[in-house]
Amino acid sequence: MAHDTHRPMDYPGNLIVVAAPSGAGKSSLVKALQELDAHIHPSISHTTRAPRGQEKHGREYFFASESEFDAMVQAQAFVEWAHVHGKRYGTSKKAIEERIAQGSDVILEIDFQGALQIRQAFANAVLVFILPPGWDELRSRLERRGEDSAEVIEMRLKNAAIEMAHVSKFDFVIINELFERALFDLKAVVHAQRLKYAAQRRARADTFESLHIS
Numbered sequence: 001m002a003h004d005t006h007r008p009m010d011y012p013g014n015l016i017v018v019a020a021p022s023g024a025g026k027s028s029l030v031k032a033l034q035e036l037d038a039h040i041h042p043s044i045s046h047t048t049r050a051p052r053g054q055e056k057h058g059r060e061y062f063f064a065s066e067s068e069f070d071a072m073v074q075a076q077a078f079v080e081w082a083h084v085h086g087k088r089y090g091t092s093k094k095a096i097e098e099r100i101a102q103g104s105d106v107i108l109e110i111d112f113q114g115a116l117q118i119r120q121a122f123a124n125a126v127l128v129f130i131l132p133p134g135w136d137e138l139r140s141r142l143e144r145r146g147e148d149s150a151e152v153i154e155m156r157l158k159n160a161a162i163e164m165a166h167v168s169k170f171d172f173v174i175i176n177e178l179f180e181r182a183l184f185d186l187k188a189v190v191h192a193q194r195l196k197y198a199a200q201r202r203a204r205a206d207t208f209e210s211l212h213i214s
């Protein structure tokens with residue numbers, strides 16, 4: 001998709017983009033981070049896949065029909081969208097722009113294709129890739145989660161190899177072996193993002209002024 005690129009100073013909030021193969025622990029880590037940090041808001045994606053057991057429209061995802069999704073693509077309502085595991089997923093402009101314009105940080109759990117599109121559109125997005133500690137553990141996490149059929153698990157494992165081949169394009173890599181360690185690492189990335197010059201210049205404008213620096 002073609003985009004205007006927003007410069008680092010265009011929005012006061014940060015965009016934290018987290019990608020991982022299915023089962024690596026992305027959703028668990030992002031959920032735990034949000035419980036610890038009230039200043040991070042999730043971006044709720046649209047998807048054409050069906051809701052799983054406890055999922056609620058507007059909470060985990062906005063569930064859309066193929067034609068509703070098409071209409072949003074036509075209307076240029078997405079900042080990014082991609083085909084993932086045979087379905088379409090996308091981040092609407094509405095899901096992120098208002099929040100970052102207000103200065104909130106927004107976290108996106110999206111696939112690698114979407115992550116790379118976000119980087120094109122938002123110069124200050126930080127891209128984090130979560131890796132599982134190994135293939136056997138990835139498979140057993142998908143099985144233990146118990147949300148997907150055997151065929152879907154096989155497809156997700158096959159896609160995992162394709163997704164992980166793009167890890168070098170990301171800014172940070174977190175290996176989710178010990179959950180608490182991985183959560184600590186993710187918190188560190190968010191914290192570092194808030195210490196960037198542009199963010200500090202804005203958040204601590206009075207200090208910069210009193211020091212007579214621009």
Ligand code: GDP
Binds near residue numbers: 109113
């Ligand atoms: P999970 O992999 O088990 O977390 O399963 P999900 O159904 O929640 O996510 C399916 C895929 O869609 C994952 O690779 C997500 O990263 C990706 N995804 C979720 N939201 C978005 C989005 O807004 N945009 C894009 N491009 N991908 C997304």
Ligand code: ADP
Binds near residue numbers: 020026028029141144
């Ligand atoms: P994703 O969102 O990447 O698909 P989930 O967050 O749903 O992954 O995690 C997949 C499964 O693995 C879940 O059952 C979760 O509880 C479990 N899990 C996540 N992180 C770890 C970890 N560090 N050690 C063991 N199990 C984990």
Ligand code: 5GP
Binds near residue numbers: 045049090113
């Ligand atoms: P699930 O179907 O298990 O909820 O998600 C499967 C994959 O789709 C995950 O890897 C998730 O990150 C990705 N995904 C979810 N929402 C989006 C989105 O809006 N855009 C993109 N590109 N990928 C998404």
